[in-house]
Amino acid sequence: xxxxxxxxxxxxxxxxxxxxxxxxxxxxxxLPPFPSVVSALRSSxxxxxxxxxxLDGELTFRHDSGDVVIYFSPAAISSSPGVKFxxxxxxxxxxxxxxLARDDAHDTEAFARLVPALDAESLxxxxxAVQVTSPADGGAAVAVVGEKDFACGRLTRVSIRLAAADxxxxxxxxxxxxxxxxxxxxxxxxxxxxxPTFDRAGIRHPQSAEIACTLLSKAAPALALLRSTSSKPxxxxxxxxxxxxxxxxxxxxxxxxxxRSRRFNRGEPSRPPSTYVAISSLAWVSIARAxxxxxxxxxxxxxxxxxxxxxxxxxLGDGFFGNSVKPCVAWASAGDLxxxxxxxRAAAAIQDAIRVHLEELEGDPLSDTESWVxxxxxxxxxxxxxxxxxxxxxxxxxxxxxxxxSRVELVSLFVGQMVTLLGxxxxxxxxxxxxxxx
Numbered sequence: 001x002x003x004x005x006x007x008x009x010x011x012x013x014x015x016x017x018x019x020x021x022x023x024x025x026x027x028x029x030x031l032p033p034f035p036s037v038v039s040a041l042r043s044s045x046x047x048x049x050x051x052x053x054x055l056d057g058e059l060t061f062r063h064d065s066g067d068v069v070i071y072f073s074p075a076a077i078s079s080s081p082g083v084k085f086x087x088x089x090x091x092x093x094x095x096x097x098x099x100l101a102r103d104d105a106h107d108t109e110a111f112a113r114l115v116p117a118l119d120a121e122s123l124x125x126x127x128x129a130v131q132v133t134s135p136a137d138g139g140a141a142v143a144v145v146g147e148k149d150f151a152c153g154r155l156t157r158v159s160i161r162l163a164a165a166d167x168x169x170x171x172x173x174x175x176x177x178x179x180x181x182x183x184x185x186x187x188x189x190x191x192x193x194x195x196p197t198f199d200r201a202g203i204r205h206p207q208s209a210e211i212a213c214t215l216l217s218k219a220a221p222a223l224a225l226l227r228s229t230s231s232k233p234x235x236x237x238x239x240x241x242x243x244x245x246x247x248x249x250x251x252x253x254x255x256x257x258x259x260r261s262r263r264f265n266r267g268e269p270s271r272p273p274s275t276y277v278a279i280s281s282l283a284w285v286s287i288a289r290a291x292x293x294x295x296x297x298x299x300x301x302x303x304x305x306x307x308x309x310x311x312x313x314x315x316l317g318d319g320f321f322g323n324s325v326k327p328c329v330a331w332a333s334a335g336d337l338x339x340x341x342x343x344x345r346a347a348a349a350i351q352d353a354i355r356v357h358l359e360e361l362e363g364d365p366l367s368d369t370e371s372w373v374x375x376x377x378x379x380x381x382x383x384x385x386x387x388x389x390x391x392x393x394x395x396x397x398x399x400x401x402x403x404x405x406s407r408v409e410l411v412s413l414f415v416g417q418m419v420t421l422l423g424x425x426x427x428x429x430x431x432x433x434x435x436x437x438x
Contacts, residue, residue, distance in 0.1 A: 004091040005113040005133060020170055021115055021411035022395075025101035027094075030402045034134040038087055040401060041132060044181035049083065051188050052173050052196055052321065056083060060124035070127060086116045086131040093137040101407035106240035111411050166325045168307055171393050172196060173321070181400040196321035240434040242409065245279065247427030253278050253343075260344035273347045276421065277354075279429060280304055280387040281346035283419040287385050287433070288337045291417070302385045303327045303376070303415075304350055306358050306365070313363035326365060327386075328357040329375045381416050389420040391429040396422075410434075 031037070049056045057070045058080065090097055092110075100110055116131035172194075179187045187193065245253075254273055261270035273281065284302040309316045309324045316324055330353035336345040357372060358365055376384075388410075395408040409432060410420045422430040 004096075004110065006089040006091065006136075007086060020167075022170070022174075023111060023114060023407075023409045023411050024398065024405040025097065025407040026400075026402060027098060027101070027406045028403055032402060034132075034138075037134075037400075037402070038132055040181050041130070042085055044177060044185070044400070045083065045085070045130065047180045047185035047188060048173070048177040051176060054198060054321070055128045055173065056080075057127055058124040059127055080126075084116060084126060084129040086129070088114075088131055088133040090114075090133050090135050092135070094135040097133075097135050098406075104242050106242070106409065108238055108240060111409070115411060166307070166323045167305075167389050167393060168309065168318075168325075169196075169321045169323070171395070172319075174398055178398050178400045194319045197317070197319045198321055200322055238434050238436050240409075240432060242430060242432045244424055245429045245431060250275055250278065250427070250429060253282060257281065257344045257347045260341040261348060264341050264344065270344075270348070271351055273351065275391050275429060276304070276387075277347055277350050279391070279421060279431060280350055280419065281343050283387065283431060283433065284346050284350075284385050285337050285342045287417050287419075287435075288334065289342075291382070301375075301379050301383050302330050302346075302350065302387060304330065304353065304387045306354060307390075308358075308365045311358065311361075311363065311365045326357070326369070327372055327376065328353040329372050329379075384415055385417045385419065386415045387419045387421070389422055391421045391423050393421075394423040395430075396425060 032040070054070050059070055092099075100107055114131065114133055116129040173196075176188060176193070176196075179193075254275075257273050257278055258270055280302065304327070305325050306328050307325050309318065309320055312324075328350075330346075330349040332345055332349040336342065339345070357368060361367055396404045398405060398408070408422060408430075416436045418434045420432045420434075422432075424430045
């Protein structure tokens with residue numbers, strides 16, 4: 001597999017320690033020749049980076065405070081080579097790339113070869129990198145990978161550092177980039193374009209520094225040594241599979257949850273589950289039943305991610321570019337998940353977690369931060385299922401000028417078991433399940 005992708009050229013475009021690595025596959029009759037794809041992506045990226053300046057910066061470590069920060073002062077940007085933009089070639093040809101885009105089970109080793117490597121082995125390190133990969137036989141298939149690595153092209157990968165931006169911000173940037181590619185740089189100055197804002201003053205917590213250090217030491221202990229390692233080994237250690245739930249299947253799942261909920265609530269009306277809650281519940285129960293380590297414990301804990309942008313007072317607004325999400329940790333006994341009402345009980349547990357950790361905090365969703373940090377820190381990793389992204393992220397509408405992608409996947413893995421949702425066509429939802437191989 002190591003010989004399947006050959007780097008053709010590396011350039012830099014001026015203007016994001018865990019990575020968000022999105023992989024986009026493009027195919028079809030409207031796909032331009034590879035040089036045209038590269039030119040369009042590179043020029044539109046340059047225009048977009050002038051609006052999203054932090055992505056042209058570096059992730060660096062401050063010895064005085066122990067913080068990991070994004071440094072994008074004018075002096076730093078002017079002295080840097082710019083965002084790494086890799087052009088590569090896939091030896092498997094267009095048919096091989098189409099197979100990668102078509103198969104439900106992920107070829108994790110092949111995906112790893114499509115990810116651009118960031119040069120630095122220690123901090124500071126770039127926030128963003130891009131890889132565009134074309135099949136060696138000149139076929140039409142293209143993959144774009146996105147750490148807040150990003151890649152575009154026949155094959156493009158994009159990556160953005162998780163510390164820099166959450167899912168909402170990632171898609172905010174991708175919409176802007178694809179619009180600039182499709183409609184020209186002037187579209188980023190149009191009246192209907194929501195300009196990004198970067199001021200984090202609205203995200204306040206009295207112990208924010210201490211909590212950030214706690215989370216950093218648990219989630220990225222290697223940073224204590226100022227090391228930034230490649231993501232490829234961890235990609236290769238995971239197994240992953242993607243499912244598509246149609247709109248009618250989602251409706252049936254919601255009805256099933258409501259019916260079972262009424263039974264164990266003795267006829268009392270239950271709160272209808274959202275699409276996100278219903279699918280998260282199904283995924284949680286399915287993983288718990290498949291993992292003996294979960295079924296042999298007293299409890300299992302899913303972590304669902306909630307966007308706090310518009311729940312803060314004052315709200316940050318949809319233009320806020322940064323990380324403004326919090327985990328809501330749910331709980332259920334393994335016995336509850338095993339029964340016939342398992343999915344309904346899981347949905348009730350997730351709804352309760354969202355209510356307690358988000359809805360009841362009345363404009364101050366960060367006030368219970370110490371509580372969920374303690375819960376997360378004390379829970380064994382094998383009991384945790386993380387549900388990320390959202391069915392509201394319409395990834396398949398990402399059009400750089402040659403139509404939407406044929407497949408979009410998240411390559412990164414942050415925890416042992418992770419589920420990601422993306423909106424699909426006709427009201428469907430794409431569900432990808434990743435697990436670390438043991």
